[in-house]
Amino acid sequence: MAVGRGAARKAARGEAKSEVLFDEAFMAKLEYLDIVAKKRFVSQQRGERRSKRIGAGLEFADHRRYSPGDDFKNIDWNVYARMGRLLVRLYEEEEDLYVYLLVDSSASMAVGDQTKFDYARKLAAALAYITLSSLDRVSVLPFSAELGQQLVPARGKAQIFRVFDFLGGVRPGGRTSMTDAFKAFVHQTRRRGLAVVISDFYAQDGYEDGLNYLRYNKFEPFVIQLTDDRELEPSLRGDVLLVDCETGLQKEMTVTPRLLSKYRAAHAAWCDELEAFCKKRQVSYFRTPVQVPFDDLMLRIFRAGGFLT
Amino acid sequence: MxxxxxxxxxxxxxxxxxxxxxxxxxxxxxxxxxxxxxxxxxxxxxxxxxxxxxxxxxxxxxxxxxxxxxxxxxxxxxxxxxxxxxxxxxxxxAPAPPPVRHTLLMIDASASMATLEQGETRLDAARAKAHEAIDRIASNPNHRVMVVQVDATTRPLSLWSSDAKALHAAVDAVAPRGALDTPTDVDDALRLATSALRGREGAEAVFVTDRAFTPIPVEQAEAVRLRVVPVGAPGANVGIAAFNVRPYLDDSLTYAIFYKVQSDADRPLKATLFLYANDAGRSVDDFVDPARVVGSYALELPPHGAVEAVIDDVKFSGSRLAARVHIDPNDPTRDVFPRDDVAFALVPERKVLKVQLVSDGDLFLNAALLVRENVDLVTRTPAEYTGPEGFDVTIVANVNVDMSRPGSYFVVNPQPGGPFEITGEVAEPQVDRVNAKHPIARHLAFVDLNIQRATKITRERGDERVASAGAAPILFTRTEAVEGGERRFVVLSFDLRQSLLPMNYAFPLLVVNVLSWFHQEAAGLLQPNRAGTELSLAFPLPGSAVSVVGPADAGHVDARVVGGRVHLAADRVGVYELSTEADGARFPVAINLMDPAESRVSPREVEYPVWEAPAPVVLDEDPWLSSVxxxxxxxxxxxxxxxxxxxxxxxxx
Structure with a gap:
């Protein structure tokens, strides 16, 4: 019950907050950045990225034997003059990219004053803007234990305000279950693409199954883990009753400096486990504390991490 | 366990x-x-x-x-x-707990405790014995002690306590500036002892004293289980037991000095009484100066006896007089108690008496009064008489006037119809009884009067007879309360003209004595102001905030004015000057010891049981068993x- 009341209070505060997440100057900087897709995806419309599909693009790809019905304009007459064989030119077709922003909206993201959830929303908005600037399609999907209402894939910079409105309306709450949420996401989404997971990865049932589910279904996971330094330096001393904000589980504990030190070590080990998991499976991974200024994050950390061109 | x-x-x-x-x-x-x-x-x-x-x-x-x-x-x-x-x-x-006891430790701090013996005062010796007693008592944690200082008042200096340290401190606080100049009020001490010991287990009163006080009745002492720790040894002492000065009514420079010196020595002593005068003196040091000596008088003091006398015609100028008695320097006897060797007296203020003589013309009285320079005489006939108001004394001779109003009346040969019930006459009365101690009879012999007849007056309760012939009063006083005050009579029951009294040298003296009696100037010896007692004196100065300046060793003395009288108590002898802010004048008060009991420094036979220290209580010495x-x-x-x-x-x- 306490968790529910806390989430409601946080939601009320979120409504009162201005939903203008970025100013114009900041968005102008982001406009020149683009997402480097590490894989090609099939798309119904022509985009700025090469896809595996051979078609009506400008970039020559290959030749093949002429078959009846092929467009005569694609016959390579030079080859026929040299070799006497009818070959048809094939072109790589330019297609747009689908970017799915999976934003963790569980209760653990809303702990504290400067919440990870606000940070995640800003991050998602920025990524969406960059994606839209690159003429790709973006979809925003908040999740907790289940997949929430999603912003359908949109294209064009003008859609950014829809993204802002959508993110502004999302309220944090509930527990985290990446397995269930990502399973639902995979089943509901026909178009494969880049699945950017923005979360603190505080999931009771683990993150491994969820991320694997994305991989196995040909999505490209891109993991952004948000941490909060204040969670590592809690002002706790003495006998306390720890309550999990998502599950309500309680645990009596006597907090000592030594215990806090152990907690920090355990948190670091846990983060390292997530990073190792991602690297082992060639999943892009990035970790940032919310205390890092957002400008620095977008312009320097992401660039240093190879996320933006 | x-x-x-x-x-x-x-x-x-x-x-x-x-x-x-x-x-x-x-x-x-x-x-x-x-x-x-x-x-x-x-x-x-x-x-x-x-x-x-x-x-x-x-x-x-x-x-x-x-x-x-x-x-x-x-x-x-x-x-x-x-x-x-x-x-x-x-x-x-476990050993039985030590017995519960309560000891009221009273320490005498009266004047006699200032007696010097072997280089220390009796008070010092008393303190040492009190400390010793506390040390003996301290072994019993259930033995509680209260320390009390006894002089003219009784002052508890501690609560009931078994804390030896606190009790020793209380003993040290007994008269820290030495013994006081006050007598011992044993009645007050016994009252406190009775109250403090009532209902207490193992109660006893221990009195460390030299026993220079009025003996305590045995039953009264036993009621509080009084035990004495005696201090003091026999010694010789001479002291002034009474001292006063009285001016003559008709001589402004001549005084009569009354003194009484007593000796506590076992043999006759020769001593000298010195008189000193000083208008500003407050302590004995202010007076004792060869230049201030008024006179010296050799005394022969009998063993354990006293000498008293009136020194007539002492001439001096000043308002304050001090007396000091010394044992003859050639006598080896040493005075162990010097505190009572001095006494102070103030010269009464002279005043002019307003006297009216109501008669048909009594020349004897007229002549006797006119020669007095301090008498303002008005003669009136009965018809001119309006009342006693405005006069200090009204003399009514051989007539009857209204004497119902408050006043002072000297009635000579009272007439029927007056305030006295006349039952007849006594022919040729012979004065056979004279109350020589009465102030009016001072220096009078009442012989050879040859009274032809006297009025027979019925005596009333309260009349003080001065002279009488058989059952008939010849000279007496009467004081009656009437509406608005009181009226005082001195009655001479015969006609002066029918006696030889006017021819007698004593007649002017009788008139002076009567006038003085009315104003209590020469009523023998005025009661001295004693140290340690609460004094209530008529206070002539205006204002209510009184400041008191006394001898150097007197310390602070509180005084308060209530209803025209000043109340104060001082515990050091000397002359105290009282003044108010409203008036720059000073009102002197002489405080003296003059207590025969205190001057009798040779201890009496011990009539009370001597205190015996309780057996020391041995507590369990095993630290383990007693200190678990x-x-x-x-x-x-x-x-x-x-x-x-x-x-x-x-x-x-």
């Missing part, structure tokens, strides 16, 4: 109360602060190894509570003052320390 302190049931009650309270506080303490965390599995991972089993955690919490309860248990048992059994295992019998409670408290302290350390090390919690 036995308990010498609280009983077992009381200890159990205490343990239940405090133990229950502690358990309750412990439960309250375990209500932990609720803190919301985003991901509890991380915390669970941290404490997995430390708090692996809840059973161990509970045990640790229980251990902490048990430590607290053990501390309470140790303190509670310590309150019971337990005594352990002997090493041999036989039952340890200390060990228990140390153990409790050690546990608290251990708990504190472990709490901060997070071992028990």
């Amino acid at each position: 036995t308990f010498a302190g609280l009983g077992t049931s009381e200890l159990l009650t205490l343990f239940s109360a405090f133990g229950g309270g502690m358990a309750l506080l412990y439960v309250l303490k375990l209500r932990r602060r609720r803190v919301e965390v985003p991901f509890s599995p991380l915390w669970a991972r941290v404490v997995e190894e430390r708090q692996s089993t809840s059973l161990f955690r509970r045990l640790k919490r229980l251990l902490s509570l048990l430590v607290q309860l053990a501390v309470i248990g140790l303190v509670v048992v310590a309150l019971g003052d337990p005594k352990l059994s002997g090493a041999a295992g036989c039952g340890y019998q 409670w200390r060990i228990l408290l140390l153990a409790a302290l050690a546990l608290v320390l251990l708990e504190w350390l472990t709490y901060h090390r997070r071992v028990t919690v």
